[in-house]
Amino acid sequence: VPISNIRNFCIIAHIDHGKSTLADKLLQMTGTVESRDMKEQFLDNMDLERERGITIKLQAARMRFIYENEPYCLNLIDTPGHVDFSYEVSRSLAACEGALLVVDASQGVEAQTLANVYLALENNLEIIPVLNKIDLPGAEPSRVCQEIEEIVGLDCSNAIYASAKEGIGITEILNAIVQRIPPPRDTAGRPLRALIFDSYYDPYRGVIVYFRVIDGTIKKGDRVLFMASGKDYYADELGVLSPNQLQVDQLYAGEVGFLSASIRSVADARVGDTITHFNRKAEQSLPGYKEATPMFEPETSSAMGFGFRCGFLGLLHMEIVQERLEREYSLSLITTAPSVVYRVNCIDGETVECSNPSLLPEPGKRRSIEEPFVKIELLTPKDYIGSLMELAQDRRGIFKEMKYITENRASIIYELPLAEMVGDFFDQLKSRSKGYASMEYSFIGYTESDLIKLDILINGDRVEPLATIVHKDKAYSVGRALTQKLKELIPRQMFKVPIQATIGSKVIASEAISAIRKDVLAKCYGGDISRKKKLLKKQAEGKKRMKAIGKVDVPQEAFMAVLKLE
Ligand code: GTP
Numbered sequence: 001v002p003i004s005n006i007r008n009f010c011i012i013a014h015i016d017h018g019k020s021t022l023a024d025k026l027l028q029m030t031g032t033v034e035s036r037d038m039k040e041q042f043l044d045n046m047d048l049e050r051e052r053g054i055t056i057k058l059q060a061a062r063m064r065f066i067y068e069n070e071p072y073c074l075n076l077i078d079t080p081g082h083v084d085f086s087y088e089v090s091r092s093l094a095a096c097e098g099a100l101l102v103v104d105a106s107q108g109v110e111a112q113t114l115a116n117v118y119l120a121l122e123n124n125l126e127i128i129p130v131l132n133k134i135d136l137p138g139a140e141p142s143r144v145c146q147e148i149e150e151i152v153g154l155d156c157s158n159a160i161y162a163s164a165k166e167g168i169g170i171t172e173i174l175n176a177i178v179q180r181i182p183p184p185r186d187t188a189g190r191p192l193r194a195l196i197f198d199s200y201y202d203p204y205r206g207v208i209v210y211f212r213v214i215d216g217t218i219k220k221g222d223r224v225l226f227m228a229s230g231k232d233y234y235a236d237e238l239g240v241l242s243p244n245q246l247q248v249d250q251l252y253a254g255e256v257g258f259l260s261a262s263i264r265s266v267a268d269a270r271v272g273d274t275i276t277h278f279n280r281k282a283e284q285s286l287p288g289y290k291e292a293t294p295m296f297e298p299e300t301s302s303a304m305g306f307g308f309r310c311g312f313l314g315l316l317h318m319e320i321v322q323e324r325l326e327r328e329y330s331l332s333l334i335t336t337a338p339s340v341v342y343r344v345n346c347i348d349g350e351t352v353e354c355s356n357p358s359l360l361p362e363p364g365k366r367r368s369i370e371e372p373f374v375k376i377e378l379l380t381p382k383d384y385i386g387s388l389m390e391l392a393q394d395r396r397g398i399f400k401e402m403k404y405i406t407e408n409r410a411s412i413i414y415e416l417p418l419a420e421m422v423g424d425f426f427d428q429l430k431s432r433s434k435g436y437a438s439m440e441y442s443f444i445g446y447t448e449s450d451l452i453k454l455d456i457l458i459n460g461d462r463v464e465p466l467a468t469i470v471h472k473d474k475a476y477s478v479g480r481a482l483t484q485k486l487k488e489l490i491p492r493q494m495f496k497v498p499i500q501a502t503i504g505s506k507v508i509a510s511e512a513i514s515a516i517r518k519d520v521l522a523k524c525y526g527g528d529i530s531r532k533k534k535l536l537k538k539q540a541e542g543k544k545r546m547k548a549i550g551k552v553d554v555p556q557e558a559f560m561a562v563l564k565l566e
Pocket of ligand 1: 015019136165166
């Protein structure tokens with residue numbers, strides 16, 4: 001189709017507001033995927049995603065749609081809805097000219113959605129509001145429209161009322177995509193610039209890169225250069241996603257596709273990087289690229305042996321990586337609690353960055369410690385304001401502002417230490433608000449705080465991975481809670497095991513696990529061999545996730561205990 005008949009769009013939606021259901025309906029309605037093939041939602045096709053019921057991985061799909069007897073090519077670029085992935089979202093948005101803003105008509109706008117709408121507006125995207133789930137008895141599309149107008153300032157006079165589940169409003173949405181979203185600019189004559197919005201590693205073909213051609217043309221076999229990484233490759237394979245991969249020979253400005261080039265490292269072709277021709281380079285790369293901060297660094301510790309220190313965007317991101325490594329690579333991993341990067345100003349004038357509490361310079365050597373702070377915005381129904389403020393206060397939050405955005409919903413802004421947020425803050429927010437509150441955060445800078453190192457001794461041995469950096473005022477309560485939690489989590493051993501929390505040489509809390517002689521088979525009377533085998537197997541599996549610290553077997557959960565303190 002000519003470029004004037006191409007539309008590139010994404011869907012902005014909060015988790016659970018119906019993005020995947022809607023995407024499926026769009027694919028079905030355009031005949032991209034036969035409904036009999038759609039056993040599962042197409043865009044949500046990773047096992048892990050299905051189990052967790054959320055979309056993590058970005059993908060794309062090309063649809064053909066006939067509008068007033070003319071064929072159109074609609075490219076849907078998926079965006080993740082979770083708060084941990086805002087950079088990926090911003091790159092997907094930058095690959096589009098328009099976005100569907102899907103809001104659950106029985107709920108209203110959520111903080112993360114807002115953040116993504118602002119990103120979309122910054123990228124000059126045409127936004128089509130879609131009020132979903134109008135089939136629900138509690139749906140109030142006109143109230144939610146008003147809310148969107150008030151909060152975002154987005155004109156909702158031509159918002160579409162839809163039910164992705166019942167298939168209501170789907171044709172209207174497709175029509176609106178053609179009518180309201182502008183086609184890409186025709187810049188096929190310029191030097192190639194293609195924006196990477198996603199990639200994944202295929203063990204046979206190397207890294208598969210998903211991109212949007214912004215300027216120029218790319219052909220199969222071209223020698224391409226990734227401008228940020230400086231790496232160049234021959235594009236052996238070029239194709240589109242329909243939504244399965246379909247090979248093509250060329251892609252022009254405005255089109256969306258994928259390439260493979262036997263790229264061995266994902267770092268060579270990162271999301272946000274610009275693809276250009278090796279022999280006809282674009283003068284400037286596309287804006288918005290950010291270096292990856294998450295890193296994997298080899299690390300050894302006397303307690304844990306060899307391992308890696310990894311950077312994650314959030315707890316969910318960490319859990320997903322861990323689960324994927326376990327499922328897809330059959331690794332058995334022990335992960336330890338996350339920490340943030342502290343800046344330690346030493347007396348000799350040096351400043352060291354320290355993410356590992358056990359490497360914190362001695363108290364006598366340091367003058368001050370700075371920690372990263374974030375600004376968080378919470379959106380919540382008014383009933384939960386008190387409880388959420390209590391939570392933020394408890395996490396050393398500094399209250400900044402509160403305002404009612406509608407009669408019933410408030411926005412609350414706090415500044416708080418990142419260390420207080422990396423744990424279960426998000427889970428707490430959800431459980432205290434019965435799932436109704438949402439949040440958005442951004443890094444604001446480093447601030448000096450009164451921090452000290454809290455050590456944990458198990459059976460008299462200092463356990464490095466359990467050391468944490470805490471605020472002085474919280475040291476005693478954290479020490480007590482942590483030793484109690486560890487007592488619950490560490491199974492009884494054949495001998496008595498003392499657990500102590502210390503600051504320097506001072507013990508501030510202590511517990512002990514009493515001895516037991518554990519024999520799982522003792523419970524099996526009679527000669528049921530298969531039951532015995534089952535128990536032994538279970539025990540072996542349990543053992544896999546244990547780490548021997550000195551003579552004590554410590555289970556995986558214990559290394560995360562600091563996140564689960566009451
Ligand atoms: P993530 O994948 O986590 O981003 O969520 P999502 O936004 O893709 O939501 P999804 O499509 O998985 O829908 C969430 C839930 O809402 C599912 O149980 C859907 O069946 C349901 N749902 C989606 N659309 C509608 C609708 O129009 N009406 C009703 N009643 N339920 C819907």
